[in-house]
Amino acid sequence: MTFAVPGHESVDEARLTSFARAFNAEQAEARFCRAAKGAVPDFLWQNRATTGWAEFRRRAGVYNHLSGSEIFEDKAKLALLLRRSALEENRLESRVFATAAAFAGWCRATCAEWNGAWIAKDPRGNSGVGLWMLGAHNWERVATEVAQAVGGGQGGFAVVVQRYMPNPMCWRKRKLQFRLYGVVTGDLSVWLYRHGMPAHLNIWCRGGSALGQSDRSIRERVGL
Numbered sequence: 001m002t003f004a005v006p007g008h009e010s011v012d013e014a015r016l017t018s019f020a021r022a023f024n025a026e027q028a029e030a031r032f033c034r035a036a037k038g039a040v041p042d043f044l045w046q047n048r049a050t051t052g053w054a055e056f057r058r059r060a061g062v063y064n065h066l067s068g069s070e071i072f073e074d075k076a077k078l079a080l081l082l083r084r085s086a087l088e089e090n091r092l093e094s095r096v097f098a099t100a101a102a103f104a105g106w107c108r109a110t111c112a113e114w115n116g117a118w119i120a121k122d123p124r125g126n127s128g129v130g131l132w133m134l135g136a137h138n139w140e141r142v143a144t145e146v147a148q149a150v151g152g153g154q155g156g157f158a159v160v161v162q163r164y165m166p167n168p169m170c171w172r173k174r175k176l177q178f179r180l181y182g183v184v185t186g187d188l189s190v191w192l193y194r195h196g197m198p199a200h201l202n203i204w205c206r207g208g209s210a211l212g213q214s215d216r217s218i219r220e221r222v223g224l
Contacts, residue, residue, distance in 0.1 A: 117164035
């Protein structure tokens with residue numbers, strides 16, 4: 001089988017082969033090889049759907065996203081859930097804005113009262129894309145960049161703002177997330193892999209306050 005993982009050329013055949021074996025022991029000898037440039041792959045994996053790969057998504061035999069699955073990746077919906085959570089550890093201070101203009105208006109009206117830093121996010125961004133460190137010293141520049149990135153909204157919330165956490169949970173000084181892979185078939189059967197895995201960043205998260213520093217040093221502290 002051929003595969004393509006746009007934007008992530010480091011993903012190799014061995015990793016995908018082990019993934020296939022986990023779901024079908026009878027195909028233990030199955031092998032993946034990278035699709036030739038311009039060829040439609042049997043298996044297409046994208047963290048974020050991009051316009052340039054639209055035709056490949058339509059023609060690929062297997063694609064890793066479900067139609068409408070963006071609802072699970074929308075950070076605005078997660079922020080709203082966190083605001084309603086009764087658990088103290090889940091109550092990260094979060095705000096959502098329908099437009100970039102509404103976000104800029106909030107910054108202008110409240111920046112003098114901010115105590116600490118925030119992170120502004122594109123609700124549908126991932127893999128370190130669509131993140132801005134936000135403070136009273138740089139809100140005007142951030143508001144301009146956010147407006148250019150998200151436009152007037154995409155039929156939902158355009159901007160999410162959450163408190164910056166100076167000391168997040170880390171593994172060996174690296175930020176991490178936990179992943180559990182699964183497969184949903186055409187008849188809506190769901191198959192989950194037996195084990196999850198922690199995925200960590202390659203650089204250390206230095207932690208501490210991010211205010212008054214350059215964008216580069218801020219991103220190093222956050223671990224991006």
